Amino acid sequence: MTAATDAPPRARGSYAAVLAVREFRAVFAAHLLSLLGVVVCELALSVLVFRLTGSPLLSALTFALGFLPYLVSGTLLSGVADRFPARRVLVVCDLLCATAAAVMALPGMPVPALLALRCVSALVAPVFSGTRAATLGDVLGDGDLFVLGRSLIRLVSQGAQLIGFAAGGLLLTVLAPRTALVLTVTGFLASAALLRLGTRRRSARVRRAPSAPSAPSVPGGPGGTRRLLADRRIRALTLLVWTPPFFLVVPEALAAPYADAVGAGSVGAGLLMCGTPVGAVVGEVLAGTLLSPRARERVALPAAALCLLPFTVFAWRPPLLWALPALVLVGAGMLYTLGVDRWFVDAVPEELRGRAMTLQVSGLMTVQGLGMAAGGAVAEWVPVHWVIAGTGAVGALVTGLVVRWVRSART
Structure with missing residues (x-):
């Protein structure tokens, strides 16, 4: 991309x-x-x-x-x-x-x-x-x-x-x-x-955007959303924004039962919930400060494809001392969003930018809620550490497929 x-x-x-x-x-x-x-x-x-x-x-x-x-x-x-x-x-x-x-x-x-x-x-x-x-x-x-x-x-x-x-x-x-x-x-x-x-x-965005044949449908019904989703590149980038977070939230949802399983208690559960947010903050600050815009774009797809793999270490049911660095690494991989943000704003027409951003945010929150629910449901039948490890493996595979789609959808 x-x-x-x-x-x-x-x-x-x-x-x-x-x-x-x-x-x-x-x-x-x-x-x-x-x-x-x-x-x-x-x-x-x-x-x-x-x-x-x-x-x-x-x-x-x-x-x-x-x-x-x-x-x-x-x-x-x-x-x-x-x-x-x-x-x-x-x-x-x-x-x-x-x-x-x-x-x-x-x-x-x-x-x-x-x-x-x-x-x-x-x-x-x-x-x-x-x-x-x-x-x-x-x-x-x-x-x-x-x-x-x-x-x-x-x-x-x-x-x-x-x-x-x-x-x-x-x-x-x-x-x-x-x-x-x-x-x-x-x-x-x-x-x-x-x-x-x-x-x-x-003024309203649709009033100051260049005229286009589809513009009259934007203010009213779903024409603007259809126009967005008809664009293969925008669909691919939107899915890339949504996919890793769907898997990312699973350990957060299962922090309490995992902490109990490894004897870390409520303090351990709190630390586990902080792992990925801390990594996300560190990764994004470092990428935003140290990398050029072009470098952020170059690392975006590799970071997205690999960011969930550290979850697989949970297959060995690591203690808190090893589980936390894995979570921080996963969070740091979310720096890929800096590159995707650049591509997304380039791809979306000016008169649809507000709609596109709203759709992106709403979908992101929805998939995180679904990810938490899915992780909790699977953990009813499968040991928690295997659920988290499987999340890393399956998440990396699915994200890799989305990354391939993004590459093929470049203009």
């Missing part, structure tokens, strides 16, 4: 150059605030539902509902990102999430209503994420700054996974869940204010 040899070299950016863009700093800060709002909301709602019902299943369902609506929203609402001005979409999404959290915080709200409101927030999330991803092209341009800007957004998300739940747990030791939900409201409102005041107003 590399560019032709006579193509001009891509200008190299840096994380510092990305953060020097004032408008990006507003988007970045808003992302951090809304992300903290989501983390606190998930924890607070889970604790609240458990206290009201005493049901571990319903408590866990509050997390699962964060994944399930992505497929519906990404399919039916993906066109919103291109039909309306991006700033308006982002601000409205934040306000809807703030409203949902505010209603959750009301005394006496029944559990079904709390879960329904959680679904509302989850339906909004892929539209927000896809619109923000497309907006980065307007803020940073379509060059290397765009790739590194998306990288910074991902790094913050990984950081929230590492420290957000721990900080939220400490917060809930001093605040009641409903009070914590008020903080969630504040986070979303602050994010909306930053986006409204810190970003430029731009």
Whole structure:
């Protein structure tokens, strides 16, 4: 999937150059605030539902509902990102999430209503994420700054996974869940204010894109999605974004039973859950800092094809000391997304970029939820260490086939 040899070299950016863009700093800060709002909301709602019902299943369902609506929203609402001005979409999404959290915080709200409101927030999330991803092209341009800007957004998300739940747990030791939900409201409102005041107003993407015969179908029905999926290259790249994460989440879902099997206890389970996120942060930072844009593209496909293989060491049921480096290596392999981001934005037409990013994000969240469920289901019948090892072998094989498809779909 590399560019032709006579193509001009891509200008190299840096994380510092990305953060020097004032408008990006507003988007970045808003992302951090809304992300903290989501983390606190998930924890607070889970604790609240458990206290009201005493049901571990319903408590866990509050997390699962964060994944399930992505497929519906990404399919039916993906066109919103291109039909309306991006700033308006982002601000409205934040306000809807703030409203949902505010209603959750009301005394006496029944559990079904709390879960329904959680679904509302989850339906909004892929539209927000896809619109923000497309907006980065307007803020940073379509060059290397765009790739590194998306990288910074991902790094913050990984950081929230590492420290957000721990900080939220400490917060809930001093605040009641409903009070914590008020903080969630504040986070979303602050994010909306930053986006409204810190970003430029731009017209809807379909209104400023070059006219095309299929353009009239974009604002309305599914014509834009059909146009995206009709492109063999876009299909291949989208599948490459989705495939490794489907397998990547299996050890995370099975961290508790594996830690128990090797005698590592609850502390070991927590460390196992941190392994791949730590590797992803380290790998992406090193690739974004040390490698040129062209080098990132050269290593993208090999990294994707090989990234899941370290899981196979779990066939020997390694202790925590050896299991953690394997997980970190797998996470580091996710640096392949830097190269794929570059190819994806080059392949997607301008007037469909918001829809494409929303579809990509919603599919990514959906496959991770399915991966967790599949890993847990297989582990009902197969020892956990064999499930993780098999995930590495099967995942490497499937990803290798997708990599071959991407190579054959180059233009």
